[in-house]
Amino acid sequence: MEKLPELVKPVKGSTLMDQAYHRLKRDIIELRRPPGHQFTEHEVATAWGLSKTPVREALARLHRDGLVAPFARSGYVVAPVTLEDVANLCDMRTLLQGEAAARCAQVGLAAERRDRLLELCSDEQYGQLAGPHMSKRLRFNFEFESIIANGSRNERLAAAIAKIFDEIERIARITVQLSPNMPPGRIPERRAIVDAIVERDSESARNAMHSRAESGKREMLDALTMSREVATAQISVPAPRATSTD
Numbered sequence: 001m002e003k004l005p006e007l008v009k010p011v012k013g014s015t016l017m018d019q020a021y022h023r024l025k026r027d028i029i030e031l032r033r034p035p036g037h038q039f040t041e042h043e044v045a046t047a048w049g050l051s052k053t054p055v056r057e058a059l060a061r062l063h064r065d066g067l068v069a070p071f072a073r074s075g076y077v078v079a080p081v082t083l084e085d086v087a088n089l090c091d092m093r094t095l096l097q098g099e100a101a102a103r104c105a106q107v108g109l110a111a112e113r114r115d116r117l118l119e120l121c122s123d124e125q126y127g128q129l130a131g132p133h134m135s136k137r138l139r140f141n142f143e144f145e146s147i148i149a150n151g152s153r154n155e156r157l158a159a160a161i162a163k164i165f166d167e168i169e170r171i172a173r174i175t176v177q178l179s180p181n182m183p184p185g186r187i188p189e190r191r192a193i194v195d196a197i198v199e200r201d202s203e204s205a206r207n208a209m210h211s212r213a214e215s216g217k218r219e220m221l222d223a224l225t226m227s228r229e230v231a232t233a234q235i236s237v238p239a240p241r242a243t244s245t246d
C-alpha cells in the first residue's frame with residue numbers, strides 16, 4: 001500500500017477521535033491554528049459538536065506528534081517553529097529521501113510513474129509560490145516526492161517520509177508567506193533526480209536528491225530568518241570557558 005502525505009491523500013478517519021485528530025492536524029498545518037495559538041478541549045468539543053473524550057484522545061495523539069503541548073487545565077498550545085527543529089527535520093528529509101531515491105533507481109519505476117515524475121518536474125506556470133495555487137503546488141511537490149519514496153519499495157521508509165512531509169507542509173506554508181518568490185534552480189534539480197532514476201543510477205539519484213533537499217533546507221531557513229520574531233530575538237552572550245591553571 002502506498003504511503004502518502006495527507007495533502008496528497010486526505011484522511012477523514014473512521015472514528016470520532018480519528019476525525020477530530022485529522023481536522024485539528026489540518027488546522028495546525030494550514031495555519032488556521034498558528035504556532036503559539038492557545039485553546040482548550042472544551043472550546044474544540046463545543047465548536048464541533050463532539051464530546052470531550054474524542055477531542056482529548058485526538059489532542060493526546062497530536063501531543064505525541066509534537067504539534068501541540070498541554071498547559072494549565074485542559075489547555076493546549078500549538079507547538080512553535082524553531083530554526084533548530086526545522087534544520088533537524090530537513091536533515092531527516094535529506095537522509096531518508098536520498099536513500100529512497102537511490103533504492104528507486106536501483107529497482108526501477110514503471111513507465112507511467114516515470115512519465116508522471118517528468119510532468120511534475122515543472123510548475124512554473126503558476127507564478128509565485130504564494131497565492132491561490134499554493135496548496136496545489138505543494139500537493140504536486142509532495143506527489144513528486146511520494147512517487148520516489150514509494151518507488152523504494154520499502155513501506156517503512158515511505159511511511160517515515162510521508163510523516164516528514166506532513167510536518168514540512170506547515171513550515172512550507174509559513175516560509176511561503178515570508179518569501180513568496182520562486183526559488184531558482186528547482187526544475188533542473190528535479191530533472192536531475194528523474195534522469196538518474198530513469199538511467200538506474202543509484203548514486204547519482206542519491207546525490208541529486210541530496211542536492212535538492214539541501215536547497216529546500218536553505219530556502220526555508222533563509223525565509224524564517226526574515227520573521228519579526230527572529231529579527232527581534234535577544235542574542236545571549238556565551239559564558240566564558242574556564243581556563244586551565246596548569
